Amino acid sequence: MPNIKSAIKRTKIIAKKTAANKMQKSKIRTLLKKTGSAVADSAENAGDLSRQAQTVLDKAAAKGFLHKNTAARKKSKLAKALASSQKS
Template sequence: MANIKSQIKRVKTNAKANLANKSFKSSVKTALKKAETAITAKEANATELVNTAISLVDKAVTKGIYHANKAARIKSKLMLKAN
């Protein structure tokens, strides 16, 4: 553990952010998996699930969790499966 007061605070905020980012990444992965299974099962709500997954991926980019190129790759793969 650090001795400097600002570094102690920084460690705490990094831990908090790490938990938040991990939680958001998990929700994105869950949405992607749901969309992919709906596509393969040819369910009626597949397009809706794809749209929510893409929306979450875009939010992850704005939050700085994913790089823009990674998000583009994810969305491209999902749209290829959907079409």
């Protein structure tokens, strides 16, 4: 437990940022799972969900939440799955 005033403040700030990051990460994971299941089931809204997921990934990469290569890899994986589901 910190005793110094600035350390106490930093602890509070870290807790807020951790909560915000968890929320953002959860949002991304949930959207990717929804998109993946929609693509696997060949649902009609798979294209819309895919576009929405790509937008969220781009924004996360732009803000520095995700590394740009990580976002690109996830987008590429989604696009590949969507293309293969539409082909068959």
